[in-house]
Amino acid sequence: MTERLKYDAGFAKEIYALENGHYIKKCMQCGMCDVSCATRREMDFSPRELFLLMRAGKREEFFKANTIWMCSTCLMCKVRCPRGVPLVDVMHDLKSHAIGLGYADSPQATFYQAFWQEVMGRGKVFEGGLMARYYLKRGWSEIRKGFEMRDLGMDMVKHSRISLKPPRTIKGIKGMQAVVEKARAQMRKEVGG
Numbered sequence: 001m002t003e004r005l006k007y008d009a010g011f012a013k014e015i016y017a018l019e020n021g022h023y024i025k026k027c028m029q030c031g032m033c034d035v036s037c038a039t040r041r042e043m044d045f046s047p048r049e050l051f052l053l054m055r056a057g058k059r060e061e062f063f064k065a066n067t068i069w070m071c072s073t074c075l076m077c078k079v080r081c082p083r084g085v086p087l088v089d090v091m092h093d094l095k096s097h098a099i100g101l102g103y104a105d106s107p108q109a110t111f112y113q114a115f116w117q118e119v120m121g122r123g124k125v126f127e128g129g130l131m132a133r134y135y136l137k138r139g140w141s142e143i144r145k146g147f148e149m150r151d152l153g154m155d156m157v158k159h160s161r162i163s164l165k166p167p168r169t170i171k172g173i174k175g176m177q178a179v180v181e182k183a184r185a186q187m188r189k190e191v192g193g
């Protein structure tokens with residue numbers, strides 16, 4: 001017998017309170033985002049299904065799904081959604097919220113955090129630094145996988161696609177960090193976080 005989903009408004013309220021979370025209320029489950037999504041096949045649940053999980057109060061399944069981390073922010077769903085749900089912005093909010101709650105132990109989540117640390121540290125991304133941060137956090141099993149890709153990495157260096165030399169930190173990095181911190185503080189104030 002098919003399990004009947006019980007609605008749980010509590011979890012939905014938590015998500016609606018995120019900066020762009022209220023837009024999810026407009027979702028009419030049409031599926032346009034599913035069929036438009038380039039990375040749908042890699043996701044545990046489509047964006048539309050994720051919203052259903054939220055409405056059903058399936059908190060653990062929601063945060064443990066890889067959906068938000070597999071979103072490549074291509075914008076296709078955002079431009080096609082007939083209800084104007086800005087899915088990319090919602091996905092960003094969900095990533096940030098998931099990290100804040102400690103649901104960030106997937107490889108994709110680690111990659112996002114490593115990317116962010118690079119940007120905030122230098123003002124730009126150094127691939128070597130990004131990978132070092134990623135592999136050090138993921139541990140030996142991932143380091144081994146990374147080592148298996150060494151030929152690809154060397155080819156990319158050879159063809160100047162990546163550099164072994166870290167780039168200079170941008171001018172005004174302190175100013176950039178201050179702007180980002182101010183924006184985050186403002187956002188926390190607005191959403192009561």
Ligand code: SF4
Binds near residue numbers: 027029031032034085
């Ligand atoms: S395209 Fe918009 S309305 Fe349709 S399922 Fe996706 S989010 Fe909901």
Ligand code: SF4
Binds near residue numbers: 038075076078087091
């Ligand atoms: S923005 Fe993300 S969820 Fe939307 S279509 Fe692109 S990859 Fe899929």
